[in-house]
Amino acid sequence: xxxxxxxxxxxxxxxxxxxxxxxxxxxxxxxxxxxxxxxxxxxxxxxxxxxxxxxxxxxxxxxxxxxxxxxxxxxxxxxxxxxxxxxxxxxxxxxxxxxxxxxxxxxxxxxxxxxxxxxxxxxxxxxxxxxxxxxxxxxxxxxxxxxxxxxxxxxxxxxxxxxxxxxxxxxxxxxxxxxxxxxxxxxxxxxxxxxxxxxxxxxxxxxxxxxxxxxxxxxxxxx
Amino acid sequence: xxxxxxxxxxxxxxxxxxxxxxxxxxxxxxxxxxxxxxxxxxxxxxxxxxxxxxxxxxxxxxxxxxxxxxxxxxxxxxxxxxxxxxxxxxxxxxxxxxxxxxxxxxxxxxxxxxxxxxxxxxxxxxxxxxxxxxxxxxxxxxxxxxxxxxxxxxxxxxxxxxxxxxxxxxxxxxxxxxxxxxxxxxxxxxxxxxxxxxxxxxxxxxxxxxxxxxxxxxxxxxxxxxxxxxxxxxxxxxxxxxxxxxxxxxxxxxxxxxxxxxxxxxxxxxxxxxxxxxxxxxxxxxxxxxxxxxxxxxxxxxxxxxxxxxxxxxxxxxxxxxxxxxxxxxxxxxxxxxxxxxxxxxxxxxxxxxxxxx
Numbered sequence: 001x002x003x004x005x006x007x008x009x010x011x012x013x014x015x016x017x018x019x020x021x022x023x024x025x026x027x028x029x030x031x032x033x034x035x036x037x038x039x040x041x042x043x044x045x046x047x048x049x050x051x052x053x054x055x056x057x058x059x060x061x062x063x064x065x066x067x068x069x070x071x072x073x074x075x076x077x078x079x080x081x082x083x084x085x086x087x088x089x090x091x092x093x094x095x096x097x098x099x100x101x102x103x104x105x106x107x108x109x110x111x112x113x114x115x116x117x118x119x120x121x122x123x124x125x126x127x128x129x130x131x132x133x134x135x136x137x138x139x140x141x142x143x144x145x146x147x148x149x150x151x152x153x154x155x156x157x158x159x160x161x162x163x164x165x166x167x168x169x170x171x172x173x174x175x176x177x178x179x180x181x182x183x184x185x186x187x188x189x190x191x192x193x194x195x196x197x198x199x200x201x202x203x204x205x206x207x208x209x210x211x212x213x214x215x216x217x218x219x220x221x222x223x
Numbered sequence: 224x225x226x227x228x229x230x231x232x233x234x235x236x237x238x239x240x241x242x243x244x245x246x247x248x249x250x251x252x253x254x255x256x257x258x259x260x261x262x263x264x265x266x267x268x269x270x271x272x273x274x275x276x277x278x279x280x281x282x283x284x285x286x287x288x289x290x291x292x293x294x295x296x297x298x299x300x301x302x303x304x305x306x307x308x309x310x311x312x313x314x315x316x317x318x319x320x321x322x323x324x325x326x327x328x329x330x331x332x333x334x335x336x337x338x339x340x341x342x343x344x345x346x347x348x349x350x351x352x353x354x355x356x357x358x359x360x361x362x363x364x365x366x367x368x369x370x371x372x373x374x375x376x377x378x379x380x381x382x383x384x385x386x387x388x389x390x391x392x393x394x395x396x397x398x399x400x401x402x403x404x405x406x407x408x409x410x411x412x413x414x415x416x417x418x419x420x421x422x423x424x425x426x427x428x429x430x431x432x433x434x435x436x437x438x439x440x441x442x443x444x445x446x447x448x449x450x451x452x453x454x455x456x457x458x459x460x461x462x463x464x465x466x467x468x469x470x471x472x473x474x475x476x477x478x479x480x481x482x483x484x485x486x487x488x489x490x491x492x493x494x495x496x497x498x499x500x501x502x503x504x505x506x507x508x509x510x511x512x513x514x515x516x517x518x519x520x521x522x523x524x525x526x527x528x529x530x531x532x533x534x535x536x537x538x539x540x541x542x543x544x545x546x547x548x549x550x551x552x553x554x555x556x557x558x559x560x561x562x563x564x565x566x567x568x569x570x571x572x573x574x575x576x577x578x579x580x581x
């Protein structure tokens with residue numbers, strides 16, 4: 001495998017998964033806020049659905065998206081099957097419940113009294129939501145880390161809806177499968193190392209943001 | 224008459240089948256400190272949260288400065304009120320961030336924010352802590368930050384739910400004095416909830432006693448404490464005697480107070496001419512028919528008005544120009560052979576008197 005080819009594959013992995021997580025964040029966070037603020041019948045049912053969604057096998061989502069975008073499927077006219085866009089959509093569906101579910105849990109961990117005090121100090125509705133997000137920042141970033149980790153490493157969905165087309169929809173995970181099948185173990189190992197390095201870099205960045213400006217706590221001595 | 228800042232009409236709140244609050248009318252005057260006094264579970268905190276527009280009642284109208292404010296739309300007027308929870312909870316960030324939060328909510332200019340921060344941290348002696356996390360502070364320091372973040376907003380109304388609860392005595396006295404001084408200098412109209420008599424006596428311009436969701440008595444603190452309207456209130460107040468007087472001077476470390484035509488001596492400090500409130504507990508009072516020569520400094524003379532029997536103790540009310548209550552044993556009563564209407568001497572040591580500035 002040539003270096004430009006490797007770079008192109010790595011870049012596609014990063015952009016497809018990054019975009020999917022970004023979309024999941026932009027929709028998952030407001031959904032979690034909405035779910036947190038509203039009381040309605042069936043709220044528990046929705047939360048259970050989201051929690052189930054966190055554990056959905058990527059191949060099942062891949063199958064679902066493939067059926068949807070298949071040439072003569074209901075959305076076939078969009079001609080998205082075997083495109084990076086379809087891969088983003090599939091990974092978005094994997095990432096969304098992770099972001100929404102973990103964000104919701106993070107919100108629930110914020111003391112209710114803190115929000116009451118914010119209100120009592122004159123916070124508007126929007127300002128209270130800002131407080132809510134800020135107070136649960138650690139949890140929000142944990143949600144992003146979990147979501148990114150889930151999609152960057154999955155192979156089932158991208159394989160099914162992207163098709164592993166060389167130079168077009170081939171990403172790191174599908175290349176590893178491909179090289180291993182062909183007996184090119186050295187290439188597979190190198191690709192794996194690149195994937196791990198990429199995953200580590202992104203997580204390291206997110207973790208740095210997560211703990212930025214945190215007070216250094218005096219932890220109990222565990223010895 | 225002073226202006227009515229806050230008015231509540233026909234307030235009712237029910238939970239399930241029993242009602243929790245019923246306040247037909249309530250008024251708060253500009254600049255006053257009203258103490259809402261009552262036992263735990265009387266509905267004081269709920270009433271306070273409703274007045275602060277944080278909870279809704281089943282019915283009733285709330286007016287801030289003459290304008291209806293509980294009509295569902297939280298107006299700018301609603302922002303002029305600040306409510307402090309009993310437990311100080313803090314937001315992420317430093318003491319500075321926590322103090323400025325209320326101003327940020329109101330989008331105050333940053334130069335004005337800085338100015339107020341400087342003034343308020345000086346007032347509450349918080350300068351050394353500004354860049355620390357509020358979570359590392361001691362209980363008393365936390366309480367200071369808690370109070371300071373309300374005052375920095377310069378609210379028209381301040382609603383405080385037991386702000387001095389859980390502090391040890393020395394700290395509490397200090398904070399009480401600081402709070403009282405700052406509140407007076409800022410002229411902030413305040414409702415303070417407490418079930419502590421000393422706090423109530425020290426801070427209140429006016430006191431309202433709440434039992435089972437109803438205001439059972441309201442009036443100046445001296446009046447309510449010395450003439451409880453019902454036995455329930457009397458029991459609640461612990462029969463403490465309150466005397467209002469004027470400080471006239473100090474002699475040999477003793478403060479002389481003129482009250483009801485008599486001079487009373489107590490330990491404490493006040494400027495001559497300053498109005499003070501003296502309190503003492505009925506078990507500290509000695510009763511005798513002949514004035515004895517003892518170290519007891521203060522003697523009052525008057526007729527016995529009422530003799531009330533509790534288990535083993537007897538509560539004797541004496542009218543010495545003010546209503547004095549003495550708690551004595553059944554044996555002493557028999558020895559004295561006291562009857563209602565009889566004249567009696569009541570003695571109280573200077574050290575048993577508490578002096579408070581109203």
